[in-house]
Amino acid sequence: MSCGAPGTPGRPPSAHTGLAAPATTILLALTLPLWLESPYFLHVVIMAGIFGVLALSLNLLLGYTGQLSLGHAAFFGIGAYASALLTLRLEWSFWLALPGAVALAALAGWLIGRLALKLRGAYFVLVTISFAGVVALVSVNWMELTNGPLGLPGVPAPTLGPWSLRGKRAYYYLVFAAVLLAYLVCRRLVGSRIGRAFVALRENEALAESVGVNVTHYLVLAAVVSAAMAGLAGSLYAHYTRFVSPEVFLFSYTVTMVIMVVAGGKGTLAGPLVGALMFTVLPEALRAVVSWQWQMLAYGVLLVLLVVFLPRGVVPAITALRNRRAS
Amino acid sequence: MAELLQHLVNGLVLGGTYALLGIGLTLIFGLMNVVNFAHGEFYTLGAYATSAALGLAGAHFFVAVLAAIACGTALGALCEWALLRPLRAESIDTTMLVMIGVWIAMQNGELLIWGGVAKSIPHPFPTAPLVFGPVSIAPLRVFVLVLAAGLIVTAYLLIHTTRLGTAMRATFQDRDTAALMGVRIGRMHTATFAFGSGLAAAAGALLGPVFLAYPSMGDLASLKAFSVVILGGLGNLPGATLGGLLLGVAEEFGAGYVSSGYRDAVGFVIIIVVLLLRPAGLFAKSERIG
């Protein structure tokens, strides 16, 4: 099997870089609340985690099947609203509402997959944008369900037995578990025949069909899993900020997701996570110095520069550098 | 019945500008195969440039509109020359991402320059509506309709009767032959993109005074432009014109008879429905396999 070249389902990184790097990362991550005490920094890391799950979900479509979804905010928002409504209106426990939200988002992903069955490239993008647009309009206009522009305040924090996961430390572990879960699912998928089918879809559909890969089936599967993960992120977001409004459908979330994946490295597993960290930490770090509009402007310019000069993203560039040093 | 006619007229005014947007994008997306997600930003630029020309230069309204169109055309040319030309050999996905970057950059640039508060663009027309039987229409909107129609006709004439237009069409029908005949391919690409962007700016300059100007107005404009292009067929000018008018009328009818909150959904639904029924994708390309 290949050595994890960008865009290929490769061997898991630990196989040839040793277990040291991932083990250290996990250890650092597990003990983070102990050495990073400031609630502000914890907040940033929690948001990075939520966006990490989102970026991983978008990467599954963009990086592996090669289809760009600019409507991922819709799945994120559906997950957030579903989770909020299930806990607020139906008074479900968070632990039931979360899978419920994931399931509903997955259903939406299935719908997109079926709608966009034979569409690729720009047309797929357009359908995803249109879908997101309709969902956003519904969230604003269907007052009885979503409370319209006023949003849903007071979304309950999760409780685990006697403990409330309201605090940042506890929530951090919840998000960390979700990131780990999303990462593992992606890694397993990517290194399997399903992952190979995804990539085949991107690389040469006609050839893929000729050897028995039902590309429709795998595109829908990718859409469903991707949407489900985005829905997971949405639910986590809803119960963290404890307020859901049509703002979750803001295009800036989608833009941020795309930048995270493209900059981090699409078609790799670490890329989206690195990208998520970069683009959550960076805006916060720059916040004092530079206003939000300038940052978004920079994002636009950065996307152009990345596509032209560093199309594979940061992680593959670092890997290539490391390989070159090793040889 | 009066209501119906009123909605129809309003729809045609709106549709005329949608047609401009659509014609511009059908040239860019349909002929050049560039997925121009920044199209709506030229629309926004048109509105803001009009406002700037009026405010700064104290120009006459008509001159300001023309200046805005010129601005959009120039920026479009620059965009094509600086970004798209070096990337012409790249895949359509690459140019798509680049145009998304341009979209984000332009929108936030506009946000920085003009602020996020919606701007009202002054115009010299009286506000009292003209009444034609059961239908009333503001003079500004008459101006918009007339100018849109004029620009559409100009576009047709340019494409079909001038040497430039013929050269453009030749470039995209058969590039190699056109090159052999002495057509400067690079310039045609730049000209086409500039022209399409100029039309978008025109739409923005016309609609800006009718509604308000705000930085994210381009998002919907982009999508509606795509909707029109998909409806009318890629590269199809009459299709884009008809599609634009249809979209405008459909929106007005939808807003009037169904719900005004969902009026923007019409464009989205058109995209989804048309793409659903259209046999695009893997099997329609099968004739090219092997």
Next chain:
Amino acid sequence: MTLTIRDLAVSFGGVAALAGVSFDVHPGTITSVIGPNGAGKTTAFNAITGYLSPTRGRIEYDGGLLTGLRPSAVAARGIVRTFQRTSVFPALTVADNVMTGLHLRGAAGFLDVVLGRRRLAAEESRLSRDADGIIDFVGLGHRRAERASELPYGEQRLVELAVALGARPRLLLLDEPGAGMTTAEKATVTDLICRIRDQRTTVLLVEHDMRMVMSISDTVIVLNHGRVIAEGTPATIQTHPDVIRAYLGSVDGRV
């Protein structure tokens, strides 16, 4: 396990690319389809493997109807094709190309993969071994870790063949396997085709190189203007008056 084609017709907007073609491909043989350009050979391949919907006709294989199935379903029935123009997964290595071709040899579904069941690992190593076997069979062992798009043309076509073999075809359709190849490369391919037939895979090929066709085929079918004009052994075809007439005056009548 015969491929049966009856009255197959394909029209594109009034133009009949295939105007009613009937023939059989018998198991364990190498059958070649020849004919001048535009005779409808690749169209026939596309129709058999589901890339085109025929206007008329029946295609049956091993007792089952193929007409109307999508390509992946046709492949699942054991019929795999290659393409006229080089068709590989460009960004993937040769090894990954072939592993993708082995898709049908695996059975892991979504749950198997996500839950990481033990038999998944066993399956993956089995597939890996199968892939290595196929790569060695086509002689690309030394290229295993190289990106397919970076290989020279002749080797890319071997990758294509390896990918197709990965799907464990009972009937292999080769679309101009010798196109653009040097004499040495053609010899390699010809040898591989014979070995594939010896392993009990039926081969149906479209080719322009008459020496290749006549040297290895059991049956030769000649198409012209979308119809079968002759069918028989190489010896019969080479002296068939209709065949000679069809090729006379055509640009590459290399009979």
